[in-house]
Amino acid sequence: MDRSSILHRILLLFLISACVAEIKELKISRDSRPVILFEKFGFTMRGFVDIAVSDVSVSSSLSSPDPSLLGFFLLSDEKLIQAIYGSQQEIPSSNPNPDGDASCVLSSPFVNPLFTFRDLSQSLPSFYNHSFPITHPDEYGLYFANCAAESQVSMSVHTKMYNVNADGFRDYLSVGLASVPSIYFFFAFVYAVFLAVWIYFSLWKNRLSAHRIHQIMSGLLLAKALNLICAAEDQHYIRVTGTPHGWDVLFYLFQFVKGILLFTVIILIGTGWSFLKPFLQEREKKVLMIVIPLQVIANISSVVIGETGPFIQDWVTWNQVFLFIDIICCCAIMFPIVWSIRTLRETSKTDGKAARTLAKLTLFRQFYIVLIGYLYFTRIVVYALKTIAAYQYRWVSVAAEEAASFAFYTFIFYTFRPVERNQYFVLDDEEEEAAEVALREVDFEL
Template sequence: MGKTRFLFPVLLLLLISPSTAEIKTLTITSDNRPMILLEKFGFTRTGHVSISVSAVSVVGGTSSQADPSRLGFFLLSEESLLQVLIEMQQNPSFCVLDSHYTTHLFNFRELSPPPSASFNRTFPLTLPNEYSLFFANCAPDTAVSMSLRTELYNLNPSDSSRDYLSAGQTHLPTLFSLFSLLYFLFLALWLRLCLLNRRSLHRIHLLMAALLLMKALNLLSAAEDNHFVKTTGTPHGWDVLFYIFQFLRVVLLFTVIVLVGTGWSFLKPFLQDREKKVLIIVIPLQVLANLASVVIGETGPFIKDWVTWNQVFLLVDIICCCAIIFPIVWSIRSLRETSKTDGKAARNLAKLTLFRQFYIVVIGYLYFTRIVVFALKTIAAYKYRWVSNLAEETANLAFYIIMFYMFRPVERNEYFALDDDEEEAAEIALRDEDFEL
């Protein structure tokens, strides 16, 4: 029954675990899980797996000494995952190390004798595919402790240098660098537009400039992070900068969407209490989400609560996405009510049209980046996993361009500069709209 209950977490781990790998140094202490997912990596024909274990100890067991051949490491492709799960369901006592669907690496019988109890070896892979590296414990009622170092990499055909990025993510440094450059250019154009239209400049435009800067720096740190992981196997501290800029960028993005969606700085210099509450809720939730992101990025899937952290991150992200929609809906409702009473039908109709369009854009953006991108990551072949990153960054850039264009600082904004004829036409349009509703 223990193995059967473990099937779903294993499947979930394989679906949501990242493919980016680097040199990992892990310490496993008194762990009795039957299977532990260590890494997931896309290999080419020149792929290699290097495993070094030391200070191995096994405690417990139904006999005086556990069979060392029942504990070991193996690789498993996604194509073979279902077959292995079927074998384990049909026979609860079945050991995954005996399955012919797995690529066996070594078991504890090959360890050096105590007290060192260590192993160090590199395994070449000639069959390209995306594999997950597992440790299996088929010895009943035993707990394993060990120090573990793993290196998963491909050799570059040109110079035989090591590439520690998965086959589907080896192009990420170039991709992130290109988009970082685009955002820096975007920022320069935005600042120039702000300087040329100082009379129409609002505080929100400066906040939007800060958002562009954080996005550009976030992509730059991501490019450097992936570059150093690709060439050396470690991020050299760029992962810390990535998490910092990622946090600032996400908080600024949600804040800008809420402020723009409520008309702050455009229509009114203040926020209502309920809009302030949205920001008070969203920002702490984003802090929690980014802490979960750090845990996920720095520890990897081998920790026991890794699935839980992923579920927390997903739940918090969904809550934040839903929360920022409400202020836009409140603004649309408020504009509909005031358009009937303040005698400025055309202006309010224009504002109403603007925020409706923005609402649709936000919904489309959130849907694409949260659902479509995730689907691409799931269904795309491992060699083309970078396509999901390209789609996500393209959607991000498109959303920023649309939002910044809609709320750009110009003297005669097409939504607010209206003449008397348009005023009369808008009054008729509002009456017709109320009649239809």
């Protein structure tokens, strides 16, 4: 595989990767990929990359591979495009790897080679341990390149990527993520207050008007708050020590619970369960039976992506699986809302309660529009922010996602709160006549 193909593969990894840098112990076994991304990290002027490689073995179906064709290198976003276009031109005579193949990415003048297997110790098992200072602040990806044809590599790799603060302490979070723990702590506190207010006003003060759905909504708020607390602790310990100290397990646990409860609440509200009717129809049960297992798979995918990183061979596939499942779930939860709107429109022709029906139609239409906006923002806009924002401002996408989520939660909890006399259902004769005219003139087609 030539250098141009390798660099285009690197570009794909850059676009879909979102790694959390920390101390990593990685094991690679008989891997033949031409390029492997270990992680990405935003460095300051006092950044370092520590790499320890051991138990190295290279096998090939051809002759013994040249060790200078296998090695580690750094590549920044700034130099990536230059490297791709530069690969089409003649390599300058000042080749950083003069003994290697000119088509190897390690020979590109746009990458920052760290070391090749030629630099490894000759003792058995092969071992190499070195710390590399960063001379130019930027976001870099740490890669391993295998330019030897028909060869497979096995090795154990221990990596540390960090910045040294002015006080001498190491910061294992990328520059753009340094403020993420504080963001998570802030929103965890906000949701804790939200939960306390919800319990007091909805489940206690208006307990006679509360439905079973409101208890499930309370569980959702609790899971969200706990998820954010664990996320904050997870990021804090990674920043200070390089490892999550077990907080990642709790984070994934509450993320799993929160994800299932969120989609369940959206579906139950969309079907009108506990608001319009105390039961679920067969088709609505099928949606729940589809979405909940898919959410389980999505959470498993999330764990694989978060705990392993892009160095595993099927990491790109897992990303695609997670995206596909997420799209299916987002589409599936729309159907109950559409069914409720159509049912209300049909009912309005026969029940003689035009004002109440119009109010319900307005309510569900608003819910439908807000839900689409929320899903679009958190799935597309947030991803765009992660991709296009400068590495120093990656925290912006986290803050934007949490702010959008809080706005969405506030809308659905306020709109569907338990109240003694809901404004949507207060009727008088004038409203009834106006609603009958509106129902005849307004088309609520989606």
